[in-house]
C-alpha cells in the first residue's frame with residue numbers, strides 16, 4: 001500500500017480508520033478510504049484490498065447482530081450507558097437531550113415500554129445510551145443492567161434510591177446519579193438533596209432536562225465514568241491537532257500511543273520520554289525528524 005501516492009483526504013480517512021473504536025465506525029471510515037483511494041492503475045489493487053476488508057467487516061457485523069443481540073435486540077457498543085429509574089423521573093427526556101434519539105416523552109406513567117438506543121457524540125467519542133422502561137416495570141430487562149459499562153440512575157428525590165437499589169444487586173458499581181427536575185426544587189431542597197448525596201459519597205449531578213441546567217457537567221462526568229484516556233494528537237506534517245481523540249486505557253504511555261497510531265517509536269524525536277505516562281486530554285505532537 002505504501003508505494004502508491006495517496007491524497008491528503010485518503011491519509012486523513014486512513015487515520016480515522018485507525019482511531020475507530022468499533023466496527024460500525026470502521027465501515028464508515030473504510031468506505032471513505034475507498035472513495036479517496038488513487039484512481040490510477042497502481043491504486044486498483046489497493047481498492048480491491050480495501051473492498052475485501054470492508055466486505056469481511058460487514059459480514060462480521062451481520063453475524064454479530066444475529067447472534068450478539070440481547071433479548072431486546074440491543075447490540076452493545078464499546079462505550080455504553082443505560083438510563084434507569086422510576087417512572088416519570090425523566091429518563092426519556094434525558095435521552096432526547098443527550099442523543100439523536102426521539103423517544104416518546106409524557107407525563108403519564110410507564111410511557112417507555114421498550115428499550116430505545118441513542119448515540120451521544122461528545123469530544124470525538126460515540127457513547128451508546130439506552131433508555132429503559134421504569135426499573136419496577138415488568139418489561140425492565142435486568143440483564144442489560146448487569147452487562148452495561150455504566151448506570152445512569154435518574155431520580156427526582158434521593159428517597160427513590162432505596163427502591164432502585166433493590167433491582168441492582170448484580171449490576172455494575174460504575175454509577176452516576178442524575179438528580180433530574182432541579183427546576184422544580186426550591187433552593188433549600190436543592191441544598192438538602194446535594195448534602196445528602198455528598199454525605200453518601202455518590203457520584204452525582206444536579207440536572208434539569210427542562211432547562212438543561214448543568215448539562216456540560218453531566219456530559220463531562222458521564223465521559224469520565226468510562227475511565228479512558230483521551231489523547232489528542234498532531235502527527236508529523238499535520239497542521240492541526242485531530243479533533244478525534246485516541247482512546248487508551250489508564251496509565252498508558254507515549255509509547256503505547258505511538259503503537260496505537262502506528263508511528264514507529266524508534267523514529268520519534270523525543271522531548272518527553274517514551275515511558276511518560278499520559279493524562280486525560282493530553283495533546284501530543286509527534287515529530288519524526
Ligand SMILES: Nc1nc2c(ncn2[C@@H]2O[C@H](COP(=O)(O)OP(=O)(O)OP(=O)(O)O)[C@@H](O)[C@H]2O)c(=O)[nH]1
Pocket residue numbers: 085086087088089090091092093094104105106107108109110111112113133134180181182183184207208209210211
Ligand atoms: N419540570 C420538569 N419536567 C421534566 C423534566 N424532565 C422531564 N420532565 C417531564 O416529566 C415527565 C416524564 O418525563 P419522561 O422523560 O417521559 O420520563 P421517563 O422517566 O422516561 O418515564 P417513563 O418512560 O414513563 O417511565 C414529562 O412530562 C416530562 O416533560 C425536568 O427536568 N423538569
Ligand SMILES: [Mg+2]
Pocket residue numbers: 091092093104105111112131132
Ligand atoms: Mg420514558
